[in-house]
Amino acid sequence: MLDVAKLLLMPSKRSDVPPFIVMDVMAAAAALEAQGAHVLHLEVGQPAAPAPATALRAAKAALEHGRIGYTETLGIPSLRARIARHYADTYDLALDPARVVVTTGSSGGFILAFLALFEPGERVALANPGYPPYRHILTALGCEPVLIETSAETRWALSANALIAEHRKKPLAGLVVASPANPTGTMMDADALSRLIATAEDAGIRVISDEIYHGLDYAFRAVTAATLSPRALVINSFSKYFCMTGWRIGWMVVPEPLTRAVERLQGNLAISVPTLAQIAAEAAFDGRDEMEAVKHGYEENRRILTQGLPRAGLDKFLPVDGAFYLYADISKFSDDSLAFAKRMLDEAHVAATPGIDFDPVNGHNFLRFCYAGSAADIRAAVERIGAWLARR
Numbered sequence: 001m002l003d004v005a006k007l008l009l010m011p012s013k014r015s016d017v018p019p020f021i022v023m024d025v026m027a028a029a030a031a032l033e034a035q036g037a038h039v040l041h042l043e044v045g046q047p048a049a050p051a052p053a054t055a056l057r058a059a060k061a062a063l064e065h066g067r068i069g070y071t072e073t074l075g076i077p078s079l080r081a082r083i084a085r086h087y088a089d090t091y092d093l094a095l096d097p098a099r100v101v102v103t104t105g106s107s108g109g110f111i112l113a114f115l116a117l118f119e120p121g122e123r124v125a126l127a128n129p130g131y132p133p134y135r136h137i138l139t140a141l142g143c144e145p146v147l148i149e150t151s152a153e154t155r156w157a158l159s160a161n162a163l164i165a166e167h168r169k170k171p172l173a174g175l176v177v178a179s180p181a182n183p184t185g186t187m188m189d190a191d192a193l194s195r196l197i198a199t200a201e202d203a204g205i206r207v208i209s210d211e212i213y214h215g216l217d218y219a220f221r222a223v224t225a226a227t228l229s230p231r232a233l234v235i236n237s238f239s240k241y242f243c244m245t246g247w248r249i250g251w252m253v254v255p256e257p258l259t260r261a262v263e264r265l266q267g268n269l270a271i272s273v274p275t276l277a278q279i280a281a282e283a284a285f286d287g288r289d290e291m292e293a294v295k296h297g298y299e300e301n302r303r304i305l306t307q308g309l310p311r312a313g314l315d316k317f318l319p320v321d322g323a324f325y326l327y328a329d330i331s332k333f334s335d336d337s338l339a340f341a342k343r344m345l346d347e348a349h350v351a352a353t354p355g356i357d358f359d360p361v362n363g364h365n366f367l368r369f370c371y372a373g374s375a376a377d378i379r380a381a382v383e384r385i386g387a388w389l390a391r392r
C-alpha cells in the first residue's frame with residue numbers, strides 16, 4: 001500500500017530536468033540581503049529599467065476600461081501588424097502579419113516551436129555554451145538536445161562544418177541558433193549566419209533563430225533569420241530590449257505553412273496570451289527613444305566591465321558583441337565555477353552565474369556577468385572583485 005502511495009506521488013521521468021542554477025544564485029543573494037548585506041546583482045539576465053512609459057500608460061488605461069478577456073489565439077491583430085511593421089522599419093523586410101504569432105515570452109515560443117517542428121526522439125543541435133532551457137525544454141518534450149562545442153574562430157557560434165559533421169554521425173532534425181547569444185554575448189555576422197542556415201536547410205535541418213537580444217547589438221547590426229530564409233522560424237521577446245521580463249510577452253515569425261499548427265497548439269495549451277501584456281507590448285513600440293537611452297546605459301556598462309575586469313584580475317573573456325553579458329574565463333583562479341561564484345557572493349557580495357549553468361563540459365572554468373544594472377553598481381562590482389581577488 002505504501003509503495004502504491006509513493007508511486008502516485010512520483011514525478012514523471014521527463015520532468016527530471018536540471019534546475020536553472022542562476023535561480024539558486026538569486027536565492028542565495030536574497031538570503032544574504034535578508035541579513036543586511038548589500039549585494040551587487042550581476043547574475044540574472046534582466047534589465048533594471050522598467051517597461052517603456054508608453055507601455056505602462058496603455059496598460060493602466062486598459063485596466064480602467066474594464067474587461068480583460070481572451071484574445072485571438074495568435075494575438076491581437078493590431079499587435080501582430082505592429083510587430084510586422086517592426087520588421088519593415090528595422091530590417092527592411094516586408095512581413096505578412098499572418099506569419100506573426102504572439103507568445104507568452106520567448107519561453108512560450110520555444111514550447112510551441114519545438115512541438116510544431118519536432119517528433120519525440122528527434123535530435124536538435126545547440127551551440128555549447130548556450131541558454132540552458134533550450135536543452136531542458138527539448139528533453140522534457142522527449143527530443144534529444146545535441147550540444148556542439150564552439151570555438152573562438154567562430155566567435156563561439158556554431159559553424160556550418162561542425163553542424164554537418166554532427167549530422168553525418170546521426171541525422172539532426174533541427175538547429176537552434178542565437179545571435180547575440182547568452183551567456184557569451186557574442187554575435188554571428190550576416191555571412192556566418194547565412195552560411196549556417198543555408199547549410200542546415202540544404203541538409204534538411206529545420207532552423208529556429210532565437211533573436212531575443214536583437215536591438216542590443218554593439219559590435220555590428222544583428223540580422224534576422226527571417227530575411228535569410230522564409231523557412232526559418234524566428235523567436236523574439238519584449239523581455240530584453242523593451243525591459244518587459246515580468247510581462248511575459250514575446251512573438252514568433254513562423255513560416256506560413258506552419259501557422260495553423262502553431263495556432264492549434266497555442267489554442268489548446270494557453271487559449272491566448274495575457275491580454276494586458278499584449279496591449280502594453282503594442283504601445284512599447286512607441287517607447288523606442290526611452291529604450292535606446294537604456295541601451296546606451298548598457299554600452300557604458302560594457303565599457304566599464306571590459307576595461308575594469310582585466311584590472312581586477314579577470315582578463316580572459318569572449319568578445320562582448322551584444323546582449324548584456326560577459327563570459328569570463330576564471331581558470332587561473334578556479335576550476336569550480338559554482339564554488340567560485342559562491343565564495344565571490346559570500347565574501348565580496350557580488351552575484352554572478354557559474355558557467356556550468358550554460359555549459360556542462362567546460363562551464364566549470366567560466367562565470368557569466370550580466371551588465372544590465374546601473375553603471376554605479378557595475379563600477380562597484382569591478383572594485384569589489386579586484387579587492388577580493390587580491391586578498392585570495
Ligand SMILES: Cc1ncc(COP(=O)(O)O)c(C=O)c1O
Binds near residue numbers: 131182
Ligand atoms: C537566449 C534567451 N532566450 C530566451 C530567454 C527567455 O526569455 P523570455 O521568456 O523572458 O522571453 C532568455 C532569458 O534570459 C534568453 O537569455
